């Protein structure tokens with residue numbers, strides 16, 4: 001599966017692909033080199049600016065939660 005996305009900073013188009021589940025991931029814009037978050041959804045993708053995604057859609061926040069879930 002792949003999709004064409006738009007950079008939330010400069011609106012440059014970019015094709016992302018090779019995702020096969022609904023886990024969000026980071027993309028670095030080829031035009032402005034800024035990082036943003038792409039989350040695959042049922043009918044396409046949702047794009048967030050870095051830091052503006054809800055925790056469940058933020059790869060780093062998810063990783064932090066998972067790392068912390070095994071601790072007391």
Ligand SMILES: [Zn+2]
Pocket residue numbers: 007008009010011012029030031032033034
């Ligand atoms: Zn950009």
